[in-house]
Amino acid sequence: MRGRLGLGIALIRGVPTHTKYSQVTAILAICVLVALSGCGFRFPSQLGSAAGGNGSTGSGSGNGSGGGGAIGGDPNSPSSYFANTVALSFQAQCTSCHNDPRFGGSGGLTIYSYDKMVAQLLNGSSPDTNSLMSRMRNQIAHTGGDVCSGSSNNSPCFEVKIWWAKEVASRGGVTSSSPIGQITLMTNRGQVLGWAVDIGAQTSPVVINFYIDGPKGTGTLIGSTTANLATPPSGFSGNHGFNFQIPAAYRNGTNHTLFTDAPSLSGGTASVLSKSPYNYLLYSPTTAGTNYFNNTVKNGIGSCLTCHSTFNDYESMYYDHLSLPAKNQGGSATNNLLVIKGNGGNSHGGGNVCGGGAPCTLFQTWWAMEFP
Numbered sequence: 001m002r003g004r005l006g007l008g009i010a011l012i013r014g015v016p017t018h019t020k021y022s023q024v025t026a027i028l029a030i031c032v033l034v035a036l037s038g039c040g041f042r043f044p045s046q047l048g049s050a051a052g053g054n055g056s057t058g059s060g061s062g063n064g065s066g067g068g069g070a071i072g073g074d075p076n077s078p079s080s081y082f083a084n085t086v087a088l089s090f091q092a093q094c095t096s097c098h099n100d101p102r103f104g105g106s107g108g109l110t111i112y113s114y115d116k117m118v119a120q121l122l123n124g125s126s127p128d129t130n131s132l133m134s135r136m137r138n139q140i141a142h143t144g145g146d147v148c149s150g151s152s153n154n155s156p157c158f159e160v161k162i163w164w165a166k167e168v169a170s171r172g173g174v175t176s177s178s179p180i181g182q183i184t185l186m187t188n189r190g191q192v193l194g195w196a197v198d199i200g201a202q203t204s205p206v207v208i209n210f211y212i213d214g215p216k217g218t219g220t221l222i223g224s225t226t227a228n229l230a231t232p233p234s235g236f237s238g239n240h241g242f243n244f245q246i247p248a249a250y251r252n253g254t255n256h257t258l259f260t261d262a263p264s265l266s267g268g269t270a271s272v273l274s275k276s277p278y279n280y281l282l283y284s285p286t287t288a289g290t291n292y293f294n295n296t297v298k299n300g301i302g303s304c305l306t307c308h309s310t311f312n313d314y315e316s317m318y319y320d321h322l323s324l325p326a327k328n329q330g331g332s333a334t335n336n337l338l339v340i341k342g343n344g345g346n347s348h349g350g351g352n353v354c355g356g357g358a359p360c361t362l363f364q365t366w367w368a369m370e371f372p
């Protein structure tokens with residue numbers, strides 16, 4: 001098995017991308033045809049009841065009723081999400097035992113079949129309790145063990161969670177659910193971007209509570225936000241994005257961990273977002289540094305302003321130039337974008353304006369005040 005894994009990966013790497021995808025497409029097209037032809041799958045008769053994976057690994061011998069529309073063609077359909085995201089994540093992570101279908105492998109190919117997998121996905125009551133997820137988490141005995149390192153918020157379980165929500169939403173078949181969502185980015189200004197959706201109440205925005213250095217119950221609540229923005233895109237219809245600002249007190253140059261808690265809007269249990277807990281180290285302006293910039297630096301950068309009219313703006317100077325790279329990533333009084341570029345480094349478009357002197361020397365003093 002292990003040996004085959006190595007070989008499998010080598011083979012995948014060696015295949016040109018267009019070949020990979022066309023073969024995958026061909027295989028999935030077959031799956032779609034099979035699904036359309038009515039071999040069908042078990043429609044989620046247990047949705048909303050049947051808690052817990054029950055050991056049934058139903059292999060698709062359903063009554064053929066639930067076509068669920070959308071199959072074939074529509075790139076936003078749940079079956080497309082399976083083909084383009086879920087199956088590819090399986091192919092990236094599971095080929096040591098479930099041979100890669102692109103090479104005509106013989107072992108365990110069921111996991112790449114939409115028809116077979118959707119039957120397991122819909123056999124259960126929630127994104128975390130259905131036959132597919134239970135197998136992947138080794139709650140139904142799985143020779144591959146828990147393939148998601150202890151949490152359904154990790155890949156490839158998280159992809160399966162999203163697929164569950166899309167599949168169920170397209171069938172209008174759930175009244176109660178836990179929110180699904182993730183943190184997609186944290187900026188050096190301490191903005192936390194992401195999305196969350198409650199498939200049991202898809203038109204209402206999820207509220208996310210943020211805790212520092214411990215989960216709900218032990219951590220400090222630092223604020224809440226509503227997931228009702230257009231960005232970042234969630235892949236679900238409607239606006240489910242959020243943009244939360246971490247308060248300056250928790251951007252103080254020491255390590256912190258951000259936790260999330262997203263209560264259900266539809267009577268399900270609360271959930272945590274994927275990528276949280278999220279470890280970070282961020283900085284924010286000091287009073288001394290702000291004063292020094294306004295009283296001294298600002299008056300000494302005439303030689304930059306001729307080309308950089310925005311260098312008067314404290315926020316942008318602090319976050320976009322002086323803070324890069326961050327102190328914990330090698331930033332220093334002399335190693336920051338302002339001083340490097342000002343002295344003609346990094347092929348600065350304006351050349352060597354400081355020549356080792358002002359205003360770069362002012363930037364060095366300023367840096368030391370911001371990052372004591």
Ligand code: HEC
Pocket residue numbers: 001057059090093094095096097098108110111116132135136141142143144145147156
């Ligand atoms: C170490 C080998 C191994 C690895 C790695 C592995 N599996 Fe499996 N898996 C098996 C075997 C063997 C079976 C057949 C049932 C059993 O004995 O567990 C199986 C069965 C399954 C089934 C049930 C299939 C069906 O038709 O009912 C699913 C779903 C599954 N695996 C998902 C995955 C996913 C997803 C991954 C990768 C993230 C993965 N497995 C990685 C060995 C593995």
Ligand code: HEC
Pocket residue numbers: 303304305306307308320321337338339341342346347348349350351353354359360
């Ligand atoms: C003659 C015009 C000119 C002058 C004067 C000038 N620059 Fe520039 N600077 C440029 C150009 C053009 C670029 C874009 C190309 C590049 O990245 O080097 C640039 C880029 C930069 C960047 C990168 C901006 C970014 O967003 O990545 C920094 C930092 C910078 N300059 C600092 C300075 C400082 C500090 C001074 C004054 C000491 C200065 N520059 C003076 C022309 C100038």
